[in-house]
Amino acid sequence: MNHPTAPPLPRTLLAMSAQIHGMLRTDPAFDRLTEVATVDPDLLVTDFDSAEAAVLAGTEVLFTHWGAPRLTEDALRRMPGLRAVVHAAGSVKAHVTDAVWQRGITVSSAAAANALPVAEFTLAAILFANKRVLDVAHTYRTERAPIDLLTFYGGYGNHRRTVGVVGASRVGRRVIELLRPFDLDVLVHDPFLAPKDAEALGAEPAGLDDLARRSHVVSVHAPELPETRHMFDDRRLALMRDGATLVNTARGSLVDTGALTRELVSGRLHAVLDVTDPDVLPPDSPLHDLPNVLLTPHIAGSLGNELGRMTAWAIDEVDRYARGLPFAHPVGPDELSRLA
Template identity: 65%
Template sequence: MTTPSSLRRPRTVLAMEPRVRDALFDAAALDRLAAVAETDPAVVVADFAAAEHASALAGAEALLTGWGCPPLTAAALERMPRLRTVVHAAGSVKHHVTDACWERGLTVASAAAANALPVAEYTVAAILFTGKRVLDAQRAYRERRGRLDPLALLAGAGNYRRTVGVVGASRIGRRVIELLRPFDLLVLLHDPYVTEGEAARLGVRPVPLDELARSSDVVTLHAPELPATRHLFDRARLALLPDGATLVNTARGSLVDTGALTAELVSGRLNAVLDVTEPEVLPAGSPLYDLPNVLLTPHVAGSLGNELGRMAHAALDELERYGRGLPFAGLVRAEELSRSA
């Protein structure tokens, strides 16, 4: 975006861990931050009660938050009498936006749409790799030093007319569906809030959750972490998955009963690609670290490395919209948090 003279620069305070500030804002992003907001990027608040930040917080009209932002409780907000808006340079705001924010009438924006992109890309890569049985091929190739017959080893592998079950038409779930569109796959969807007409527009077939579990070669989870979704895939639902099916979880570990899934994976009946677990981190003795049918990664599907720049600029876009009196693109509504990540 350009920065004409009509832009008002709100007094803004960064609230996140200092290392997050350093990772989010390169020189170009810091220059842009200075152009759209009146701020001191050297001031990074990780404790709203800290005396050294009292003056900065008292004058803040906007908070630019990131990972490590402390909760915005009523007591914290008392220290920010001029605060009008919170812009989050990451995904979910549930860790720091409290009911007190809505009671104060604050507006909230998030860069969740920007953070959804790498998660969806990771997920699609996982779906395609698991269909191709890349881990099996890599392991056998290494162990046999090239002496293998791919036709025999990978009989039945491939992504031609496989069935992928998407659980949750969230931002990430919808982006996964979009990215899968060019491939020769049947995509099923379970989401209680999606109508048949909307599913048709997405190009997926809506089905009940148990039917999705029974019918899918790969199930990928994109539902929010809510009391109703805890252990959505418990022992009984995991048992519905066909032999050889793969469960991909880039959402929240609590969606899956870890004990039940571990038993299925140890038996070799199922495969899994897990970027999140419950607990996170798994105990050192967990067999999931070593099982050949499990790809386990340490919550890296979301924005990392140069992808953090996308989130930073998405948040700066929102600050600029605020300064121009324009509506947020990534507006967060209180009523939506009850069914979102």
């Protein structure tokens, strides 16, 4: 009796930075890739120009991560059998070009997995901001003596504070979801979000200026687009109430760094900044030392063992492709224009 032969597993090639590849090779989640694809886990491409022609020509699925080389028309000509790009990280903007979709190549991203730690970081930032944790810690470190908390911080706390979420992205929606158990009032601004959909999320739709005026904490989760550059400029920052906190875990360009620096130096506003413009601030930037600023080097997204979650999601996508199923987390050209 003849038994049907299982279709061959897709020939898959790794494309990412050597550093990331080294980290993935030690992650137990990565081992499953060999079960769902024909892949050499030790073979890595960091530059399509120097890659072996036969390897590129035989590739059906490209498994990418941070540091993947750009998929230009020239690169794609060297991969005539390429049918899918599976990105084991968030944004694909750095390496996926229009030529990919013009060739009919499908794309998947683990952005939804990467959104989870960003939202968790944001939740912690919001709760800490409303409790003035940075201020209290700085004062306690300076005084090294009992502090009259009711006198200095009696007006702060997390009861019935207003949080403004800018951008109903994957992260923004997850932040709103995480805020539900708390006694907070949540506003949301997103030009692509209908009022009924905002209410379904559990947030009140608001114009951006109105959100800036009313919020005790403003958290930015919008994509980096020409129209969102410096969306928080001198004028809009001035609308924020005295003592409000700006949280930015999206992209540094969404905030005018000079304008925000002036507000922070004056002490009128507070900030939690995981991203800045430029990405690395100059050593003499006052933001490094201000007591009302928490400055971190882009750690809100997947870090350390959290990379394994994105890897697992991406391998699930390769498995779906191998079984002839559509991606669970596809990325298309229209969606790409609204992503970070």
